[in-house]
Amino acid sequence: MSLLVIGSVAFDAIETPFGKTDKIIGGAATYISLASSYFTDKVNLVAVVGGDFPKSEIQLLENHGINTEGLQIKENEKSFFWSGKYHNDMNSRDTLVTELNVLENFDPIIPESYQDCDYLMLGNLAPQVQKTVIERLEKRPKLIAMDTMNFWMDIAMEPLKETIALVDVLIINDEEARQLSGEYSLAVAAKKIMALGPKTLIIKKGEHGALLFQEEKVFFAPALPLEVVFDPTGAGDTFAAGFISYLAGQDDVSFENMKRAVIHGSAMASFCVEKFGTAKLIGLNQEQIDERVQQFIDLSRFDLVNT
Amino acid sequence: MSLLVIGSVAFDAIETPFGKTDKIIGGAATYISLASSYFTDKVNLVAVVGGDFPKSEIQLLENHGINTEGLQIKENEKSFFWSGKYHNDMNSRDTLVTELNVLENFDPIIPESYQDCDYLMLGNLAPQVQKTVIERLEKRPKLIAMDTMNFWMDIAMEPLKETIALVDVLIINDEEARQLSGEYSLAVAAKKIMALGPKTLIIKKGEHGALLFQEEKVFFAPALPLEVVFDPTGAGDTFAAGFISYLAGQDDVSFENMKRAVIHGSAMASFCVEKFGTAKLIGLNQEQIDERVQQFIDLSRFDLVNT
Numbered sequence: 001m002s003l004l005v006i007g008s009v010a011f012d013a014i015e016t017p018f019g020k021t022d023k024i025i026g027g028a029a030t031y032i033s034l035a036s037s038y039f040t041d042k043v044n045l046v047a048v049v050g051g052d053f054p055k056s057e058i059q060l061l062e063n064h065g066i067n068t069e070g071l072q073i074k075e076n077e078k079s080f081f082w083s084g085k086y087h088n089d090m091n092s093r094d095t096l097v098t099e100l101n102v103l104e105n106f107d108p109i110i111p112e113s114y115q116d117c118d119y120l121m122l123g124n125l126a127p128q129v130q131k132t133v134i135e136r137l138e139k140r141p142k143l144i145a146m147d148t149m150n151f152w153m154d155i156a157m158e159p160l161k162e163t164i165a166l167v168d169v170l171i172i173n174d175e176e177a178r179q180l181s182g183e184y185s186l187a188v189a190a191k192k193i194m195a196l197g198p199k200t201l202i203i204k205k206g207e208h209g210a211l212l213f214q215e216e217k218v219f220f221a222p223a224l225p226l227e228v229v230f231d232p233t234g235a236g237d238t239f240a241a242g243f244i245s246y247l248a249g250q251d252d253v254s255f256e257n258m259k260r261a262v263i264h265g266s267a268m269a270s271f272c273v274e275k276f277g278t279a280k281l282i283g284l285n286q287e288q289i290d291e292r293v294q295q296f297i298d299l300s301r302f303d304l305v306n307t
Numbered sequence: 308m309s310l311l312v313i314g315s316v317a318f319d320a321i322e323t324p325f326g327k328t329d330k331i332i333g334g335a336a337t338y339i340s341l342a343s344s345y346f347t348d349k350v351n352l353v354a355v356v357g358g359d360f361p362k363s364e365i366q367l368l369e370n371h372g373i374n375t376e377g378l379q380i381k382e383n384e385k386s387f388f389w390s391g392k393y394h395n396d397m398n399s400r401d402t403l404v405t406e407l408n409v410l411e412n413f414d415p416i417i418p419e420s421y422q423d424c425d426y427l428m429l430g431n432l433a434p435q436v437q438k439t440v441i442e443r444l445e446k447r448p449k450l451i452a453m454d455t456m457n458f459w460m461d462i463a464m465e466p467l468k469e470t471i472a473l474v475d476v477l478i479i480n481d482e483e484a485r486q487l488s489g490e491y492s493l494a495v496a497a498k499k500i501m502a503l504g505p506k507t508l509i510i511k512k513g514e515h516g517a518l519l520f521q522e523e524k525v526f527f528a529p530a531l532p533l534e535v536v537f538d539p540t541g542a543g544d545t546f547a548a549g550f551i552s553y554l555a556g557q558d559d560v561s562f563e564n565m566k567r568a569v570i571h572g573s574a575m576a577s578f579c580v581e582k583f584g585t586a587k588l589i590g591l592n593q594e595q596i597d598e599r600v601q602q603f604i605d606l607s608r609f610d611l612v613n614t
Contacts, residue, residue: 089491184396187532208515211532220529220606225494225518259609293611299527300607302566304600 001248002042004114004141005033006133007123007237008103009047009071010080013096014276016231017088024277025057027080028123028147031237034281035268036121036245037064038289043245044114046070046133048102050078060282069111077102090229091206110136119248122146123237127156127163134166143253145169145244146198147236153179165197168253171240173204186211187218202243202262204236212262214255221262222300224270231276235269238281242268267292309349310555311421311448312340313440314430314544315410316354316378317387320403321583323538324395331584332364334387335430335454338544341588342575343428343552344371345596350552351421353377353440355409357385367589376418384409397536398513417443426555429453430544434463434470441473450560452476452551453505454543460486472504475560478547480511493518494525509550509569511543519569521562528569529607531577538583542576545588549575574599 007029014021029047036043044067051073058068083097108129120141122130130146146167152160153176164170170193174186181189190201190213201213207229212219242265247253250260270292271280314336321328336354343350351374358380365375390404415436427448429437437453453474459467460483471477477500481493488496497508497520508520514536519526549572554560557567577599578587 185532185534185536187534190532205515208512209527209529218532218606219609220516220532222516222527222529222607225492225497225525225527227492227494229492256609260611263609297611299525300529302526302563302570304567304604 001040001118001142001251002044002114002116003036003040003119003121003245003248004044004046004110004117004133004137005029005036005121005123006046006108006130007032007121007125008080009045009049009053010082012081012233012277013083014231014233015085016090017086018228018230019276021276023081026082026233026277028125028234028237030061030278031234031272031281032121032123032241033061033066034064034278035238035241035272036248037066038268038284038286039242039245039264040119040249041065043067044070044111044117046108046110046114048072048074048106050102051075053079064282067113070109070114072109074102084233086232090232093232108133108136115139117141118143118251119244120144121240121244122163122167123240124149127152127160131159131163131166134163143168143244143247145171145240147171147240148176150176150179161196167198169200169202169244170198171202171204171236171243173206173236177201177203190218200258204239206232206235210239210262210266212258214258217255219255219259219262221259221266222296223266224295224299226270226273229273232273233277235272238272239265239269241265263293263296264289267296308347308425308449308555308558309351309421309423310343310347310426310428310552311351311353311417311424311440312336312343312428312430312548313353313415313437314339314428314432314454315387316352316356316360317389319388319540319584320390321538321540322392323397324393325535325537326583328583330388333389333540333584335432335541335544337368337585338541338579338588339428339430339548340368340373341371341585342545342548342579343555344373345575345591345593346549346552346571347426347556348372350374351377351418351424353415353417353421355379355381355413357409358382360386371589374420377416377421379416381409391540393539397539400539415440415443422446424448425450425558426551427451428547428551429470429474430547431456434459434467438466438470438473441470450475450551450554452478452547454478454547455483457483457486468503474505476507476509476551477505478509478511478543478550480513480543484508484510497525507565511546513539513542517546517569517573519565521565524562526562526566526569528566528573529603530573531602531606533577533580536580539580540584542579545579546572546576548572570600570603571596574603
């Protein structure tokens with residue numbers, strides 16, 4: 001099934017305890033479309049870059065089967081740039097630089113060929129822009145998933161809630177769930193957030209796994225205990241990508257399939273953190289992914305009686 | 308199979324955001340022996356209390372089938388007393404009062420009738436006392452599990468390591484694992500800690516579940532996403548109790564059975580936090596426990612293909 005991905009395509013400069021990079025390719029939609037290319041055939045990208053964005057990187061996305069017709073190139077402007085430094089525990093980071101550049105006036109134009117959109121992934125962006133994308137689709141997709149971040153809760157809570165009300169699945173982390181709901185208990189937070197509209201909520205807990213809530217149902221996906229987390233940048237986007245593209249690839253939005261989708265999202269995120277930026281998401285093969293998913297099964301499977 | 312439990316039997320005064328208690332019954336060995344009584348018949352307690360400890364509370368332990376022959380009563384001394392206050396997030400607490408009293412010179416005397424000990428649970432105590440218990444057993448138990456805390460790492464690291472070297476299973480929390488190993492990654496910490504001696508390591512992560520390590524194998528048990536954690540006191544002891552008493556009840560120390568034991572420990576801990584102190588561990592029935600264990604299965608079970 002076709003998956004429409006919207007989000008940033010950008011430059012990042014990252015510093016971790018293991019090293020630092022110059023400007024490398026990043027952005028939510030870059031991670032999402034690359035990771036999604038492993039699970040569904042038709043990935044349609046909507047984003048904007050400046051004239052400084054290398055054509056070779058756009059070619060790389062196309063080599064992964066990603067349709068870049070909706071990638072606007074503003075020749076006389078600069079691409080979005082983010083720079084950050086991770087603390088030693090890798091669970092927190094400081095933003096050093098944020099240059100919005102082309103994102104400042106991003107008008108998300110949906111090419112006509114994207115209008116058959118079955119699944120929609122709204123990567124982290126201003127909630128007003130995310131809402132515009134939904135409004136510009138002639139038919140409602142089968143499933144709309146949305147990522148966001150605390151930044152929008154600080155400066156645009158009302159527009160954010162309006163957009164959240166329109167989506168099927170909200171994907172946020174534990175801190176964001178607490179801020180959005182005003183509740184410390186994630187079980188209570190989940191109820192309050194689902195009352196805003198989304199039937200399904202995923203709360204990502206980083207190294208502690210992820211919780212999938214739907215009505216009264218709850219599923220917990222563990223995270224692999226990794227010896228090294230080299231660079232967490234993009235792990236959340238990659239998780240969301242694995243989730244929605246697995247659903248799109250199977251064309252099955254049942255709760256049982258969402259459980260599998262969360263496991264596939266977790267597996268893809270576990271690859272993402274092994275190298276700087278998107279490096280590990282390039283050129284994976286099905287055998288590697290299957291092997292990683294099997295590790296998640298081995299990690300959490302038990303039988304109540306001897307079999 | 309018989310389970311020997313050693314640890315504190317004491318008074319606690321607890322303050323949480325939900326309320327506060329006067330002196331109530333607490334102590335690691337109280338939680339461990341009460342929770343263990345649901346899984347194995349023969350629970351033998353070794354501990355010490357002062358003359359101030361109510362006979363009715365000893366009777367309550369006996370009503371749960373716990374053998375208190377090894378509970379020393381120092382008529383002219385006072386019982387161990389701990390008082391603490393939990394922060395709003397329930398994940399951290401301040402110790403307000405610690406009065407060692409009878410624990411200061413605790414000599415763990417093992418009654419002759421306890422010498423058939425098959426399983427040994429060393430609750431949190433000075434590591435030298437824990438070691439003395441092992442030395443005083445005429446035959447080595449089939450399995451020795453040990454709890455400890457950061458306090459002993461601060462003031463008695465060498466005796467602690469000597470005791471750790473003698474046990475089969477070490478049960479500690481994530482912060483303690485990091486302090487003991489000097490490693491942030493729990494996967495790396497686990498390897499270093501198992502190199503100290505224990506073939507099996509359990510790292511408790513509170514609301515984030517627990518990890519079971521053995522050689523190259525790893526198993527992750529989730530925690531239930533609870534709406535209310537009323538009082539976390541004793542949750543770690545109760546977890547350890549569920550673990551070792553399930554092994555003792557089944558008399559099976561295979562890795563597969565340890566997975567089930569970790570789930571049973573998690574289930575018992577999830578009961579413990581629902582009320583102040585030991586209140587919730589009194590008078591549970593098998594149906595309630597089975598139902599809770601089933602919730603853990605439902606929480607983490609998925610099938611890779613439709614069944």
